[in-house]
Amino acid sequence: MTATETNSEMEEFEPNIIGFLCNWCSYAGADLAGTSRIQYPPNIKIIKVMCSGRVNPMYVVNALQQGADGVLIGGCHPGDCHYQHGNLLARRRMAILKNLLEFIGIDSRRVRMTWVSAAEGRKFAEVIKEVTEEIKKIGPMKDIQRVNEW
Amino acid sequence: MVDQQLLIDEVKKVVSRDDVKYVIGYKKGTTGFTISPAFAYSTEYADKFIFNPLCKKNLAAYPLLEDKLPLKREEKEDKRKIGIVAKGCDTRALVQIIQEKGLNREDLVIIGIPCSGVIDYKKITAMFPNETAYSTIEEEQGFYKITINGKVHEIAKEELLADHCTSCIAPNPVIYDVLIGEEVEPWDLEEHKNLDVLEEKDVGERWEYWKEHFDRCIRCYACREACPLCYCKECMADLLNPQWIRRSVNLSENTAWNIMRAYHLAGRCVGCGECESVCPVNIPLMELNKEIEKDVKNIFEYSAGMDSEEKPLFGTFRPDDPEEFIM
Amino acid sequence: MENLILQKDKLPELIEKLSSNHVLYGPTEENGFSLFKQISNFDELNLKYLLTRVPPKSLIFKQTETLFKFTPGRKGTVTSTEINEEKSLIFAIRPCDARSFKILDPVFEGNFEDPFYISKRKNTVLIGLTCNSPERNCFCTSFDDSPGSTENVDILFTDLDDRFYVEVVTEKGKNLIKSVEDIFEKSTKNDEDSKRNIVTKSVESITRKMDLDGLVPKLDKMFDHELWHNTAQKCIGCGICTYLCPTCHCFDMQDESSLREGARIRVWDSCMYPEYTQHASGHNPRAIRMSRVRNRVYHKFSYFPKNEDITACTGCGRCIDYCPVNIDIIDVIEEVGVISNE
Structure with missing residues (x-):
């Protein structure tokens, strides 16, 4: 495969990114980005959860199995969690999950976490941009994707 | 070396207590180098108890496995204590279960055994594939002396030692009611076999490595059943709604299972090596567990099963937990 | 058909020939143990181990089998899975494992016929391998079986050091051998005796016994x-x-x-x-x-x-x-x- 071919293939690749955003901050931040008409890549598909602490690591693995190329978890800034410290528990979990995925051979950059408050529409758009760019570079997630052998 | 008579005497003492139901320990197995878990309800039975370097099985799973039949009318629940013969890693498992409130410390009588490492059953059977019995096995200054049919074989310890023992942080029981013999000197810790090699590979190479192993998994879940810490009433792998992991056996589902098994033991795995030793298709599960154990130690300065008063790793946080990966 | 001899150096040729028109499964070494896998050349084969870790039932009664496919909704459909009629061959199956199919047959071919099992069973030739040195927990003799039994295989190989003694048992086996007949040689009375000696020795080395009486x-x-x-x-x-x-x-x-x-x-x-x-x-x-x-x-x-x-x-x-x-x-x-x- 020549370099140009690779490039053109990469350009065509539009990643699927699943965003688990917390109801109170990140989701509201995404909302603000929308109402403020800030442009961001359409690659992200958002699933609202009540708190980033609600994100079971299995959600992440299942998303990667079912066609997501990346997963973004959005929570409130430390101290702002509406459930006091759900985001801080999530932070611990994701730190270990990312390391485990990396160790198994799944690029840990596919799993990202961010703090976005309800007022940070612009930051939200930037995060999405950055994540999308990065996952485009990494390429599609094929390794553990569910193949329905039937 | 554990004094067998001392152990038997101690077990007898414990089992004859009125508030003790039975004592769990080890006895010689039926064939080859097998060891069988033993349950002493009487002092006579205690005579069968042994402890030697082959006693690798972590008995900490048994108090939680007890079959509980529905009570008959006017029958009262037997709330007597359970005695248990426990090595360092076994007591760590007990501590961890107590910490998670799976067991009460008061319900256990722990007969602690200082352990200087155990023999990997797979290694010793590979060395003596057709031996049907051994008479004694002793450890002496870096050697195992194995007597088979009157012939003594001297084998260097590292040839038979179970891999996970080299990085054991608790050769001596963490908690106990009685200790058999003297505490052993902790040894210089080594990193778990193969971890450094794997860490140096790049992501793609590591996936190739694990892919081969996960592809072979037959999803018998023996790793889960053997693990003393896998005691959930209903495992997420068995749930049907939502079905986290499909039942079909293929690379994707096998990987999901293995990620989740390892992850659910993050900060809980005590490194006893049960999962790896029961795996019928030799998946190096301890490499996953040890890697997580290392991360947990490095990032959160936490070791599972050392202090029953401590809060579980994922049930707590520190404001200054590292967050350089957060955007 | 009379019994044959296969020189050991001809085994690679046999494997190659058979794998060209069959899906050929043979024991391979995998992380320190033995496992049946599809092989296409001799180098992948490993006959060092006695038994494979996962028994060969997994080749006929698959761990995961799709029964039928469907699409949901009012216009939903149900499509039955096509039965795979591929010709396959299990090489170096041990007599005890071959006997397991005798036990599985009534389950899948009895009152309820399982098309998946039946087609695989029908299309699979079992080439057995006599156990020269049984392991410590072998006890096939308790079931009137023997380490050199030809009862449940189509062809049985016996390792006679430099050559294999080949007994062709069934029609299926005969047909298979016919296609590769030229690499075999005729056997002598001597070879038959050597096999008998090996089996006798094997039987003697089995120490464990289960008492099934009553x-x-x-x-x-x-x-x-x-x-x-x-x-x-x-x-x-x-x-x-x-x-x-x-x-x-x-x-x-x-x-x-x-x-x-x-x-x-x-x-x-x-x-x-x-x-x-x-x-x-x-x-x-x-x-x-x-x-x-x-x-x-x-x-x-x-x-x-x-x-x-x-x-x-x-x-x-x-x-x-x-x-x-x-x-x-x-x-x-x-x-x-x-x-x-x-």
Whole structure:
């Protein structure tokens, strides 16, 4: 495969990114980005959860199995969690999950976490941009994707 | 070396207590180098108890496995204590279960055994594939002396030692009611076999490595059943709604299972090596567990099963937990 | 057909020829143990080990099998899975493992015919390999089987150091040999004697024995005996004994679907798991390990012989070898004998 071919293939690749955003901050931040008409890549598909602490690591693995190329978890800034410290528990979990995925051979950059408050529409758009760019570079997630052998 | 008579005497003492139901320990197995878990309800039975370097099985799973039949009318629940013969890693498992409130410390009588490492059953059977019995096995200054049919074989310890023992942080029981013999000197810790090699590979190479192993998994879940810490009433792998992991056996589902098994033991795995030793298709599960154990130690300065008063790793946080990966 | 000789240096040629028109499965070395895998050349083959870790039943009765596919909705469809008629061949299957199919046949070819199993069974030629040195937990002789038995294979190879003694047993075997006849040589009386000697030596080296005499009525009398409680107390319910058993055949059926399509699949199951008998209501008739351990023994040594006239055990010893808590089936049956003699 020549370099140009690779490039053109990469350009065509539009990643699927699943965003688990917390109801109170990140989701509201995404909302603000929308109402403020800030442009961001359409690659992200958002699933609202009540708190980033609600994100079971299995959600992440299942998303990667079912066609997501990346997963973004959005929570409130430390101290702002509406459930006091759900985001801080999530932070611990994701730190270990990312390391485990990396160790198994799944690029840990596919799993990202961010703090976005309800007022940070612009930051939200930037995060999405950055994540999308990065996952485009990494390429599609094929390794553990569910193949329905039937 | 554990004094067998001392152990038997101690077990007898414990089992004859009125508030003790039975004592769990080890006895010689039926064939080859097998060891069988033993349950002493009487002092006579205690005579069968042994402890030697082959006693690798972590008995900490048994108090939680007890079959509980529905009570008959006017029958009262037997709330007597359970005695248990426990090595360092076994007591760590007990501590961890107590910490998670799976067991009460008061319900256990722990007969602690200082352990200087155990023999990997797979290694010793590979060395003596057709031996049907051994008479004694002793450890002496870096050697195992194995007597088979009157012939003594001297084998260097590292040839038979179970891999996970080299990085054991608790050769001596963490908690106990009685200790058999003297505490052993902790040894210089080594990193778990193969971890450094794997860490140096790049992501793609590591996936190739694990892919081969996960592809072979037959999803018998023996790793889960053997693990003393896998005691959930209903495992997420068995749930049907939502079905986290499909039942079909293929690379994707096998990987999901293995990620989740390892992850659910993050900060809980005590490194006893049960999962790896029961795996019928030799998946190096301890490499996953040890890697997580290392991360947990490095990032959160936490070791599972050392202090029953401590809060579980994922049930707590520190404001200054590292967050350089957060955007 | 008379028996033949295959020089060992001709084996690669044989493997190559057979794998060109068959899916050829043979024992390969995998991370320190043996496993049946599809092979296409001799180098992949490893005959060092006696038994493969996972028994060859997995090649005929697959761990995961798709029964049919469906699409949901008002216009939903159901499509049956095409039956695979591929010709395949299992090379170096041990006589005990070959015998397991004799036990599985009545299950899948009896009252209910399973097309998946039947087609694979019909299209698979079993090439056996005599066991020259049985392992410590082998006890096939307890079932009137022998390490050199030709009873359940199509062709049997016996390793005579520099050559293989080849016995062609069935029509299927004959047809297969015909296609590669030129690499075989004629055998002599001498070769037959050498095989007999090897088998005699093998039989002598089998130390373990299970006493099956009157076992069914014995078991009938002790369903409620405390032996089962004592045995089950150390069981951790890991299910290795059933997954690695060449005769265990229980399965579970589930629907797997994505949004637009789905399939009903069949996967191995094990009676050692509590979910195995769990009812939808939540009630579990085998709620405790005692009843599950007991069921495993009864199914193999009482129910199955009653229904199909054959004990559902081949004496391969895998469950004894790999049980992490040393539940030794020979020992259990021995105790049954002792208790019923009391």
